[in-house]
Amino acid sequence: MKIGEFVALLNTTKDTVRHYEELNLLKPNWQNNKKEYSDKEILDFQVVNELKKYGFSLKDIQKISSLKEAVDYGDKQFIGQVHQILTGQLEKLLQEENEIRERRLILENEAKKLKNLL
Numbered sequence: 603m604k605i606g607e608f609v610a611l612l613n614t615t616k617d618t619v620r621h622y623e624e625l626n627l628l629k630p631n632w633q634n635n636k637k638e639y640s641d642k643e644i645l646d647f648q649v650v651n652e653l654k655k656y657g658f659s660l661k662d663i664q665k666i667s668s669l670k671e672a673v674d675y676g677d678k679q680f681i682g683q684v685h686q687i688l689t690g691q692l693e694k695l696l697q698e699e700n701e702i703r704e705r706r707l708i709l710e711n712e713a714k715k716l717k718n719l720l
Contacts, residue, residue, distance in 0.1 A: 608639040612647055622650060625664050657695060662687055 609616055622628040627650050630637040646667075653663045669683050 603639050605637060605639065608643065612644065614647070619647075622647065625660060627660075627664060627667055656691065658687075658691055662691070 603611070605616055605619060609619060619628060623630070628639075628643050628646055630639045630643055632638070650660075650663055653666070654660070658666075666684060666687060
């Protein structure tokens with residue numbers, strides 16, 4: 603399918619698709635000097651969006667994508683590197699969660715103080 607069909611199907615923009623291509627996250631085939639998007643690109647696009655929902659940056663997604671190409675999925679090195687990226691993201695989310703919890707407690711205490719003044 604052409605880029606117009608691709609963006610309509612995935613509810614995205616041509617600029618987003620081209621940006622992902624620049625980052626080598628999408629690699630359409632060329633046929634007759636035109637890009638052709640297949641089921642593989644659809645899946646790759648959906649994976650990128652899913653990882654973004656989990657808080658991964660495009661830079662991290664790019665690393666994961668590069669690793670996927672460098673070694674087979676079952677390769678222990680690949681699994682270890684992906685595990686390291688996932689663990690780093692998990693630690694980041696846990697830190698953010700703790701910071702939010704601390705801010706919430708501070709706000710709750712301030713709200714109680716104000717309520718007592720009423």
